[in-house]
Amino acid sequence: MTDEKRVESLPLTKTGLCPNCNKPSDVKYRPFCSKRCADVDLGQWLNEGYCIESEEENNFDEEDVT
Numbered sequence: 001m002t003d004e005k006r007v008e009s010l011p012l013t014k015t016g017l018c019p020n021c022n023k024p025s026d027v028k029y030r031p032f033c034s035k036r037c038a039d040v041d042l043g044q045w046l047n048e049g050y051c052i053e054s055e056e057e058n059n060f061d062e063e064d065v066t
């Protein structure tokens, strides 16, 4: 249970635009334009149970082994 990992996994925009409202992102709140957008996005993540780590936990190769 490491929240730090999730923070690193946040999707970064290559366009330099806030993924929440498409405004130019602020270096202080990258990739968001403001703390407000950062908080909103983070809240959506938690609510949706967005978990990239789960992909790594699903070892399909192991399931194929009989």
Ligand SMILES: [Zn+2]
Binding pocket: 018, 019, 020, 021, 022, 023, 032, 033, 034, 037
């Ligand atoms: Zn924004």
